Amino acid sequence: MNLKPLYDRIVVEPLAAEEKTKGGIVLPDTAKEKPQIGMVIAVGAGRIDDKGQRVVPEVKVGEKVIYASYAGTEFKNDGAKLLILKESDILAILE
Amino acid sequence: MNLKPLYDRIVVEPLAAEEKTKGGIVLPDTAKEKPQIGMVIAVGAGRIDDKGQRVVPEVKVGEKVIYASYAGTEFKNDGAKLLILKESDILAILE
Amino acid sequence: MNLKPLYDRIVVEPLAAEEKTKGGIVLPDTAKEKPQIGMVIAVGAGRIDDKGQRVVPEVKVGEKVIYASYAGTEFKNDGAKLLILKESDILAILE
Amino acid sequence: MNLKPLYDRIVVEPLAAEEKTKGGIVLPDTAKEKPQIGMVIAVGAGRIDDKGQRVVPEVKVGEKVIYASYAGTEFKNDGAKLLILKESDILAILE
Amino acid sequence: MNLKPLYDRIVVEPLAAEEKTKGGIVLPDTAKEKPQIGMVIAVGAGRIDDKGQRVVPEVKVGEKVIYASYAGTEFKNDGAKLLILKESDILAILE
Amino acid sequence: MNLKPLYDRIVVEPLAAEEKTKGGIVLPDTAKEKPQIGMVIAVGAGRIDDKGQRVVPEVKVGEKVIYASYAGTEFKNDGAKLLILKESDILAILE
Amino acid sequence: MNLKPLYDRIVVEPLAAEEKTKGGIVLPDTAKEKPQIGMVIAVGAGRIDDKGQRVVPEVKVGEKVIYASYAGTEFKNDGAKLLILKESDILAILE
Numbered sequence: 001m002n003l004k005p006l007y008d009r010i011v012v013e014p015l016a017a018e019e020k021t022k023g024g025i026v027l028p029d030t031a032k033e034k035p036q037i038g039m040v041i042a043v044g045a046g047r048i049d050d051k052g053q054r055v056v057p058e059v060k061v062g063e064k065v066i067y068a069s070y071a072g073t074e075f076k077n078d079g080a081k082l083l084i085l086k087e088s089d090i091l092a093i094l095e
Numbered sequence: 096m097n098l099k100p101l102y103d104r105i106v107v108e109p110l111a112a113e114e115k116t117k118g119g120i121v122l123p124d125t126a127k128e129k130p131q132i133g134m135v136i137a138v139g140a141g142r143i144d145d146k147g148q149r150v151v152p153e154v155k156v157g158e159k160v161i162y163a164s165y166a167g168t169e170f171k172n173d174g175a176k177l178l179i180l181k182e183s184d185i186l187a188i189l190e
Numbered sequence: 191m192n193l194k195p196l197y198d199r200i201v202v203e204p205l206a207a208e209e210k211t212k213g214g215i216v217l218p219d220t221a222k223e224k225p226q227i228g229m230v231i232a233v234g235a236g237r238i239d240d241k242g243q244r245v246v247p248e249v250k251v252g253e254k255v256i257y258a259s260y261a262g263t264e265f266k267n268d269g270a271k272l273l274i275l276k277e278s279d280i281l282a283i284l285e
Numbered sequence: 286m287n288l289k290p291l292y293d294r295i296v297v298e299p300l301a302a303e304e305k306t307k308g309g310i311v312l313p314d315t316a317k318e319k320p321q322i323g324m325v326i327a328v329g330a331g332r333i334d335d336k337g338q339r340v341v342p343e344v345k346v347g348e349k350v351i352y353a354s355y356a357g358t359e360f361k362n363d364g365a366k367l368l369i370l371k372e373s374d375i376l377a378i379l380e
Numbered sequence: 381m382n383l384k385p386l387y388d389r390i391v392v393e394p395l396a397a398e399e400k401t402k403g404g405i406v407l408p409d410t411a412k413e414k415p416q417i418g419m420v421i422a423v424g425a426g427r428i429d430d431k432g433q434r435v436v437p438e439v440k441v442g443e444k445v446i447y448a449s450y451a452g453t454e455f456k457n458d459g460a461k462l463l464i465l466k467e468s469d470i471l472a473i474l475e
Numbered sequence: 476m477n478l479k480p481l482y483d484r485i486v487v488e489p490l491a492a493e494e495k496t497k498g499g500i501v502l503p504d505t506a507k508e509k510p511q512i513g514m515v516i517a518v519g520a521g522r523i524d525d526k527g528q529r530v531v532p533e534v535k536v537g538e539k540v541i542y543a544s545y546a547g548t549e550f551k552n553d554g555a556k557l558l559i560l561k562e563s564d565i566l567a568i569l570e
Numbered sequence: 571m572n573l574k575p576l577y578d579r580i581v582v583e584p585l586a587a588e589e590k591t592k593g594g595i596v597l598p599d600t601a602k603e604k605p606q607i608g609m610v611i612a613v614g615a616g617r618i619d620d621k622g623q624r625v626v627p628e629v630k631v632g633e634k635v636i637y638a639s640y641a642g643t644e645f646k647n648d649g650a651k652l653l654i655l656k657e658s659d660i661l662a663i664l665e
Contacts, residue, residue, distance in 0.1 A: 001119045001120055001189055001190070002189070002190040003161075003187045003188075003189060003190075004187055004188040004189075004190055005186065005187045006153050006154070006182070006185055006186065006187060006188065007153065007183075009186055009187060011187065024571045024647055024648040024649075025571055025645060025646065025647050026645065026646035026647075035643045035644075035645050035654075042187075045153070048144070048150055049618070049620065049622055050144065050145045050146070050620045051146065051620070051621065051622060052144055052146060052148050052150065053622050055618055055622065058576050058577065058615070059576070066573075066643075066645065066654070068643065073130045073161075073163065073186055074130075075120060075121065075130050075161065076120065076121035077119055077120050077121075078119040079119075084130075084161070084186045084187055087576070088577075090576055091575065091576065091579055091643055091654045092573045092574055092575045092576060092579060092581065092612075092654055093573075093574040093576070094571055094572070094573060094574075095571070095572040095573075095574055096214045096215055096284055096285070097284070097285040098256075098282045098283075098284060098285075099282055099283040099284075099285055100281065100282045101248050101249070101277070101280055101281065101282060101283070102248065102278075104281055104282060106282065137282075139282075140248070143239070143245055145239065145240045145241070146241065147239055147241060147243050147245065168225045168256075168258065168281055169225075170215060170216065170225050170256065171215065171216035172214055172215050172216075173214040174214075179225075179256070179281045179282055191309045191310055191379050191380070192379070192380040193351075193377045193378075193379060193380075194377055194378040194379075194380055195376065195377045196343050196344070196372070196375055196376065196377060196378065197343065197373075199376055199377060201377065232377075235343070238334070238340055240334065240335045240336070241336065242334055242336060242338050242340065263320045263351075263353065263376055264320075265310060265311065265320050265351065266310065266311035267309055267310050267311075268309040269309075274320075274351070274376045274377055286404045286405055286474050286475070287474070287475040288446075288472045288473075288474060288475075289472055289473040289474075289475055290471065290472045291438050291439070291467070291470055291471065291472060291473065292438065292468075294471055294472060296472065327472075330438070333429070333435055335429065335430045335431070336431065337429055337431060337433050337435065358415045358446075358448065358471055359415075360405060360406065360415050360446065361405065361406035362404055362405050362406075363404040364404075369415075369446070369471045369472055381499045381500055381569050381570070382569070382570040383541075383567045383568075383569060383570075384567060384568040384569075384570060385566065385567045386533050386534070386562070386565055386566065386567060386568065387533065387563075389566055389567060391567065422567075425533070428524070428530055430524065430525045430526070431526065432524055432526060432528050432530065453510045453541075453543065453566055454510075455500060455501065455510050455541065456500065456501035457499055457500050457501075458499040459499075464510075464541070464566045464567055476594045476595055476664050476665070477664070477665040478636075478662045478663075478664060478665075479662060479663040479664075479665055480661065480662045481628050481629070481657070481660055481661065481662060481663065482628065482658075484661055484662060486662065517662075520628070523619070523625055525619065525620045525621070526621065527619055527621060527623050527625065548605045548636075548638065548661055549605075550595060550596065550605050550636065551595065551596035552594055552595050552596075553594040554594075559605075559636070559661045559662055
């Protein structure tokens, strides 16, 4: 089933532990605010600012991102564990 | 009875469990923020922004949506169990 | 006595139980946020937005509305039990 | 002594119980948010909006108003018990 | 020592009890939000609004004002007990 | 080491007790919100307002200021005990 | 792996204790709000203001900064312990 997030919402697929450490990134379990790494699956059209204009999200489908793990709503789609979060919960893109 | 939601409010009919899993979506009971799936029944004309312009909602009548289950106000209309929520409580459209 | 609500305030007369169910609407006692049905008695001239313009309310005198029951201030006028609330506490118009 | 309220502040003289019920208005003691009736004694020049313009208050000296009783600051002036509140604490004008 | 308050801050000298009642004003000890009377000693140049313009304060040096007693920062200057507060903590000017 | 505060941040050097009382200012220990006196050491370029313009701070290097003592972040630079705070935590300039 | 922070987020590498005191800066353990010193590793393109314009960050890659230690999200990249924080958590640049 296809997912179209609203406004500034982003659908992310969390990466398994082995994939995460491959790139050199290690996410500590003891961190105050536990970060996670995931792949961007779908991107909303962007929030609407005070002037009525869309603010197009910075992240794009297929990018690997670090996000705050407390954020978002979990569900499964065709067997894949997914997460819907706001773009403001995404901290950085991994290149 | 016909329902006309005000501003950015949306009327949603929650889908029964069997209908939800049909499309491949599984909503975990253990999720931090339990999501639900429903059908959009009525859409408000949109909130009014700081420039006095309507912000027309992204969702349309007949679309299937994922929404945060803690949100909204429940009632029955002609036997159907319905929910009025704000568009910002809707996370994504299922296509 | 005549009542002129200020800005975006609305005066509503709550409907008795038998009148509420007539139109097919049932309001559950167990709902998280108990909704109520009432008749609009008086409407303020609207709040003033950031540009100094009035935002004229969507609801009109004589319309039946669903509103959040936790909202508003109760009083009696010429024997009628009334409620003053903000338009943002009104969820939908019943037609 | 003369009182000049600042910005959107209003000076109100609470009405005695017998005067309140005269007009047909009854204010319940058991209400969630106890309303009161009073006479407007002085009106500020209005708050200044984001564009630097005064927003002239809707209420005028001599009008009878319903206001939220939790609001405001009490004091006495020349024997009269008065209350300074913000115009947003005034719910409606009684005509 | 001379005091120049920043932005919308005001320096007030609280009046002694006998001076307060002279003008006919009585401030109840039992009030929910205890008001005080003081003399304006110094006035800031005003806060800067969203358009980058100064909002010149309404109060002027030498005016007697009622202010909320919970507000402000106390200190002594050349023996005089003073208070720095924001203009929004001042309720009215006494004339 | 040279310090360049960001935006509306200000670096202040708290004054010793004897220097504080010299000018006639006495800061009570028992005050609700304990004020302090300090010398301005460095000033940020100012916050950026909603129109994208810098709001240049009112305080200047070398001025003596009263500030709220609960505010700011302490550290030492070349032996001097310093404090970084926001300009909004500064109450007044002493001249 | 390369890191591209979103909007007004900044990647900082915390400096070891000996490097911190080299420049003359001492950060007290007992401070109310413990400051830290770090090197800026990556800078986001800036937040988007109400007019839809980017607000380019003041800090630049390679600068030494003081930041509030309660802030940000810790992780490791290629062995280096890093922190992603918002530019508003950075207090000053050390030159």
